[in-house]
Amino acid sequence: MTTQFPVIDRRVISMRWGDMDAVGHLNNTYYFRYLEQVRIEWLQSLGYGIEPDAIGPVLASTSCTFRKQLTYPATLEITIELEKLGRSSLKLRHHFYRQDDPGTVYASAEVMLVWVDYKAEKSVPIPDPIREAILQAAPQA
Template identity: 45%
Template sequence: MKLELPENKKLVHEMTTGIRWGDMDAMGHVNNTLYFRYLEMARIDWLTAIGCAPNPLGQGPLIINAFCTFHKQLEFPGDIRVKMYASDPGRTSFESWATIERLDDPGVIYASGGATTVWVDFPAQKSVPMPDWFRQHVT
C-alpha cells in the first residue's frame, strides 16, 4: 500500500541526524526498521520542543497507525533531514506526515511516511479531546 502525502499540511518541525554504520543491514543499506526510528526521533524531538514530552501518567498523543514508503535507499555515511507535518485535526486525533532526505541531496525524498495520532488519557486508556494548546500546533 502506498499513501501519498497531502498537499494541505503544516510543517511543524525539522530535525537532522547522522546515519550510523550500525543502521545498515546485510544488503548494505539502512534497514527498513530504522526509517521508523528516524520518524520517532523527529516526532519526540518535536513534541518535547512544544512542551509535550511523553508522560505515561497523564495525557498525550498515541500513534494508532503508521506507514512508511521507501523511495530510495539510504546508505552510510551521510546525514538526513526529517521534516514533520500535521494535518486534519479532529476532536481527538490528527494526521502526521514526514519526509526523509539526505543533506547532500536536498529536495530528493528518500522516504515518506505518516501516522494517525489520537490524544489519549493514558491511565484511563481512552481517547479524550485534544487540548486547545496542542490543537494550535497541528492546525
C-alpha cells in the first residue's frame, strides 16, 4: 500500500451482505457511509466524539472515485491520509483496500472537514489535541 499523502490512521470495516446493490457489488452510497464511520471512529479514538452542544467537524465537501468493484464477502481497510491541515479545516484522502488484496486500490476519496461551534454555526480552530495527533502521525505536515 503506497499513498501520496501521509497516513494518519487506518480502519477496518467488514462488508455486509445488505450493503451490495442489485448487480452484486458495494452500493455507491456505502462508500460514503464507510468513510463517515472511519472518521467518526478515528475522532472517538482521539477523545472527540460528535456532541451537538459542543464543537466538532462538519462535512464541507466529499468525492469518491470508484476504481474496482468491491464484492461481498470482504474485509476492507480504509486509510485516513492528511492532504492539508488548516486552522479550522482538514482535507483528508482515503483509499479503500481489501485485506486479501492489499496492493489494489478499490476506491479513493477526498473529504474536507471544517470544525465549527454547532450552536453558533461558526468555524473554530481544530482542537489542539487533534492537531497534535495529526502532526505526530504525519510529522512532515
